Amino acid sequence: xxxxxxxxxxxxxxxxxxxxxxxxxxxxxxxxxxxxxxxxxxxxxxxxxxxxxxxxxxxxxxxxxxxxxxxxxxxxxxxxxxxxxxxxxxxxxxxxxxxxxxxxxxxxxxxxxxxxxxxxxxxxxxxxxxxxxxxxxxxxxxxxxxxxxxxxxxxxxxxxxxxxxxxxxxxxxxxxxxxxxxxxxxxxxxxxxxxxxxxxxxxxxxxxxxxxxxxxxxxxxxxxxxxxxxxxxxxxxxxxxxxxxxxxxxxxxxxxxxxxxxxxxxxxxxxxxxxxxxxxxxxxxxxxxxxxxxxxxxxxxxxxxxxxxxxxxxxxxxxxxxxxxxxxx
Amino acid sequence: xxxxxxxxxxxxxxxxxxxxxxxxxxxxxxxxxxxxxxxxxxxxxxxxxxxxxxxxxxxxxxxxxxxxxxxxxxxxxxxxxxxxxxxxxxxxxxxxxxxxxxxxxxxxxxxxxxxxxxxxxxxxxxxxxxxxxxxxxxxxxxxxxxxxxxxxxxxxxxxxxxxxxxxxxxxxxxxxxxxxxxxxxxxxxxxxxxxxxxxxxxxxxxxxxxxxxxxxxxxxxxxxxxxxxxxxxxx
Amino acid sequence: xxxxxxxxxxxxxxxxxxxxxxxxxxxxxxxxxxxxxxxxxxxxxxxxxxxxxxxxxxxxxxxxxxxxxxxxxxxxxxxxxxxxxxxxxxxxxxxxxxxxxxxxxxxxxxxxxxxxxxxxxxxxxxxxxxxxxxxxxxxxxxxxxxxxxxxxxxxxxxxxxxxxxxxxxxxxxxxxxxxxxxxxxxxxxxxxxxxxxxxxxxxxxxxxxxxxxxxxxxxxxxxxxxxxxxxxxxxxxxxxxxxxxxxxxxxxxxxxxxxxxxxxxxxxxxxxxxxxxxxxxxxxxxxxxxxxxxxxxxxxxxxxxxxxxxxxxxxxxxxxxxx
Numbered sequence: 001x002x003x004x005x006x007x008x009x010x011x012x013x014x015x016x017x018x019x020x021x022x023x024x025x026x027x028x029x030x031x032x033x034x035x036x037x038x039x040x041x042x043x044x045x046x047x048x049x050x051x052x053x054x055x056x057x058x059x060x061x062x063x064x065x066x067x068x069x070x071x072x073x074x075x076x077x078x079x080x081x082x083x084x085x086x087x088x089x090x091x092x093x094x095x096x097x098x099x100x101x102x103x104x105x106x107x108x109x110x111x112x113x114x115x116x117x118x119x120x121x122x123x124x125x126x127x128x129x130x131x132x133x134x135x136x137x138x139x140x141x142x143x144x145x146x147x148x149x150x151x152x153x154x155x156x157x158x159x160x161x162x163x164x165x166x167x168x169x170x171x172x173x174x175x176x177x178x179x180x181x182x183x184x185x186x187x188x189x190x191x192x193x194x195x196x197x198x199x200x201x202x203x204x205x206x207x208x209x210x211x212x213x214x215x216x217x218x219x220x221x222x223x224x225x226x227x228x229x230x231x232x233x234x235x236x237x238x239x240x241x242x243x244x245x246x247x248x249x250x251x252x253x254x255x256x257x258x259x260x261x262x263x264x265x266x267x268x269x270x271x272x273x274x275x276x277x278x279x280x281x282x283x284x285x286x287x288x289x290x291x292x293x294x295x296x297x298x299x300x301x302x303x304x305x306x307x308x309x310x311x312x313x314x315x316x317x318x319x320x321x322x323x324x325x326x327x328x329x
Numbered sequence: 330x331x332x333x334x335x336x337x338x339x340x341x342x343x344x345x346x347x348x349x350x351x352x353x354x355x356x357x358x359x360x361x362x363x364x365x366x367x368x369x370x371x372x373x374x375x376x377x378x379x380x381x382x383x384x385x386x387x388x389x390x391x392x393x394x395x396x397x398x399x400x401x402x403x404x405x406x407x408x409x410x411x412x413x414x415x416x417x418x419x420x421x422x423x424x425x426x427x428x429x430x431x432x433x434x435x436x437x438x439x440x441x442x443x444x445x446x447x448x449x450x451x452x453x454x455x456x457x458x459x460x461x462x463x464x465x466x467x468x469x470x471x472x473x474x475x476x477x478x479x480x481x482x483x484x485x486x487x488x489x490x491x492x493x494x495x496x497x498x499x500x501x502x503x504x505x506x507x508x509x510x511x512x513x514x515x516x517x518x519x520x521x522x523x524x525x526x527x528x529x530x531x532x533x534x535x536x537x538x539x540x541x542x543x544x545x546x547x548x549x550x551x552x553x554x555x556x557x558x559x560x561x562x563x564x
Numbered sequence: 565x566x567x568x569x570x571x572x573x574x575x576x577x578x579x580x581x582x583x584x585x586x587x588x589x590x591x592x593x594x595x596x597x598x599x600x601x602x603x604x605x606x607x608x609x610x611x612x613x614x615x616x617x618x619x620x621x622x623x624x625x626x627x628x629x630x631x632x633x634x635x636x637x638x639x640x641x642x643x644x645x646x647x648x649x650x651x652x653x654x655x656x657x658x659x660x661x662x663x664x665x666x667x668x669x670x671x672x673x674x675x676x677x678x679x680x681x682x683x684x685x686x687x688x689x690x691x692x693x694x695x696x697x698x699x700x701x702x703x704x705x706x707x708x709x710x711x712x713x714x715x716x717x718x719x720x721x722x723x724x725x726x727x728x729x730x731x732x733x734x735x736x737x738x739x740x741x742x743x744x745x746x747x748x749x750x751x752x753x754x755x756x757x758x759x760x761x762x763x764x765x766x767x768x769x770x771x772x773x774x775x776x777x778x779x780x781x782x783x784x785x786x787x788x789x790x791x792x793x794x795x796x797x798x799x800x801x802x803x804x805x806x807x808x809x810x811x812x813x814x815x816x817x818x819x820x821x822x823x824x825x826x827x828x829x830x831x832x833x834x835x836x837x838x839x840x841x842x843x844x845x846x847x848x849x850x851x852x853x854x855x856x857x858x859x860x861x862x863x864x865x866x867x868x869x870x871x872x873x874x875x876x877x878x879x880x881x882x883x884x885x886x887x
Contacts, residue, residue, distance in 0.1 A: 282700075402776070
């Protein structure tokens with residue numbers, strides 16, 4: 001058994017290394033436009049990692065992660081635009097503020113389950129851009145704020161480096177005691193509570209971490225586009241993050257990359273392939289999402305796990321995956 | 330004469346757990362057949378296999394025709410009324426609405442049926458606007474039977490009608506089942522743990538043990554033959 | 565809190581709100597006008613909120629696409645009017661189209677997903693429908709803002725010095741009428757009874773022969789009809805423009821209405837919708853820093869507060885979690 005595990009480990013490492021090389025080489029080969037698309041995939045990876053922590057692991061549904069991205073994005077924009085900060089310095093700031101926002105949202109979220117939380121976060125996703133529009137002296141209102149530009153290569157590197165760091169952080173977080181506690185919370189709150197796991201603490205912490213990640217994703221997103229306005233972080237963004245998480249496979253770390261690629265590249269791919277007129281893209285994309293849900297409800301993680309016997313380590317360690325519940329209790 | 334209902338080597342499972350391991354039994358028209366056995370023997374599952382509520386393999390024939398894998402909706406329309414474990418009454422709806430639901434698949438007036446049902450359960454008239462969930466256990470059981478009658482069933486599947494009820498109420502219910510069979514000609518497949526009462530009104534009895542038929546014989550036989558009774562029914 | 569006071573909190577709150585509105589209306593003409601137009605908006609939120617509750621009660625699924633479907637059907641109505649049909653003719657035809665459309669969406673997009681998935685995958689499917697339907701609107705009719713003729717002639721009635729627009733009164737009337745018709749359908753018809761049974765206890769309903777999955781499809785059809793009514797009323801009002809994302813905001817207010825009422829209470833959604841409509845309108849008229857952009861966040865805050873105080877909604881039944 002040990003030998004097999006070791007072999008798989010080498011194989012796995014090999015695959016990861018190969019993927020890393022591809023990702024590292026690509027920006028030199030791609031056009032400017034495609035390169036920034038690639039960087040945006042990294043942004044989604046970060047955001048979806050965040051969502052996975054809260055929805056895939058502690059079972060709290062959030063359709064509002066775009067709002068947390070907005071917080072990070074605006075933090076970076078305001079600090080660099082109005083106060084002349086260095087861009088990278090704003091990232092930790094965004095992380096911290098995001099964490100705080102996540103805790104603030106996570107605390108009341110403890111009270112409600114499933115359906116209500118989904119509704120509230122959906123409303124949050126729509127409400128935050130409105131707030132941004134309203135307090136225009138801070139946020140530049142509907143016109144938004146412009147940011148200094150950077151080389152596409154640098155942005156790509158920053159995006160993927162951050163994604164890698166967050167990925168490793170998430171992996172470390174989830175394999176340890178905290179991860180087990182998270183899974184316990186998701187699978188049975190009652191059992192978790194009675195085994196002294198400190199439900200409120202873990203759920204709120206999960207929300208905080210999740211929001212922190214989304215926030216950093218938002219910062220980088222804004223840097224890539226060197227521009228921010230309320231519509232950048234609209235409802236669509238939150239929806240795409242959730243779709244990405246589910247299509248990738250909740251509870252699967254590698255699935256996150258698949259999910260991120262799905263939501264970022266597929267719509268673009270559809271448009272540029274000219275197979276579909278650009279107005280029809282959302283229709284096709286929506287149809288594909290429905291199709292994927294009908295055919296692969298567990299997300300790509302099912303395929304990933306099967307392909308090449310890639311052990312999806314985090315997922316392996318528990319046999320029954322239970323999706324978040326939606327009762328109105 | 331061919332039986333009204335026949336099961337041949339029926340297997341059934343809940344997910345991965347097998348509950349029936351090849352049940353074979355027959356119910357002739359106009360009979361009351363008792364299906365007895367301990368908890369977990371598979372009695373409820375057998376009824377569910379007939380009405381299509383559980384995945385099954387094996388042959389189920391009703392009125393000479395095979396029941397392919399139909400859902401309960403279809404089976405109900407064939408004239409089989411299933412009063413499930415827990416009665417299946419709609420607690421949130423009124424008594425009257427529960428009765429109306431019994432006849433929901435039929436066109437035309439249901440007044441005749443209502444009258445018939447009220448001759449068996451006259452007290453329902455007074456309580457018609459009462460929420461079904463506020464009735465006592467025995468009343469709910471009788472409401473469930475009344476609702477099944479509204480379906481004008483040829484065959485009644487009834488699951489543990491005596492569960493949780495006082496002895497007097499239980500006798501009343503068994504009396505009603507007997508009357509139903511005698512006056513309306515309804516065939517009854519009765520699942521029960523209360524063997525004594527069941528044997529008193531039934532013609533034939535099967536005893537299930539861990540998903541298989543362990544004993545089959547007339548009810549008189551089973552009731553009188555002490556040794557058999559004791560080994561299969563424990564009394 | 566003494567046990568016997570609990571059941572009175574909600575009726576007392578409601579009574580308080582009603583008294584507040586009545587007294588204010590008597591005191592001030594402006595207040596009365598704003599209350600009425602707020603109630604008109606509220607009628608729209610109530611209709612859409614009711615649609616949400618309808619589907620949720622039966623399937624435990626929140627239909628995030630409800631607003632987009634409403635938008636689509638409103639565009640359909642607009643199209644019929646372009647083709648020469650009068651307002652009410654188009655209205656009625658659209659209701660049929662909406663009914664069929666709702667059923668079709670359930671059959672094509674939801675049923676296949678429900679079969680193998682769990683509630684979350686169905687939610688994602690509804691989000692997929694949202695994206696597809698809103699995209700379809702943009703694809704077929706383009707993103708430009710269209711003008712929807714009003715249902716009612718532009719006329720105002722003066723009662724005791726207060727001017728009420730016929731549009732507002734008409735909207736309130738239509739909303740109430742549709743709710744009453746729906747209620748009658750559920751209470752008095754065989755089909756309504758079957759649908760209620762299917763939503764309450766699907767397995768028991770199957771045993772009496774009710775085709776439960778078909779009932780669910782009908783539920784989606786009815787929800788779409790309600791959405792169409794909401795959409796057509798909304799587009800006709802001056803504050804809402806006919807554009808692809810028209811119902812996004814309204815959907816949130818509908819959520820708030822449904823949540824206020826408790827997701828499983830139709831009456832709650834209606835009352836909640838009317839209340840939110842009235843209160844938000846009054847808020848924006850009387851509180852200076854509440855700009856139109858802040859109304860959505862305000863609705864969010866209302867939802868949040870209600871849920872914090874009573875996590876199952878004002879009219880919801882607090883379900884006991886069995887351990």
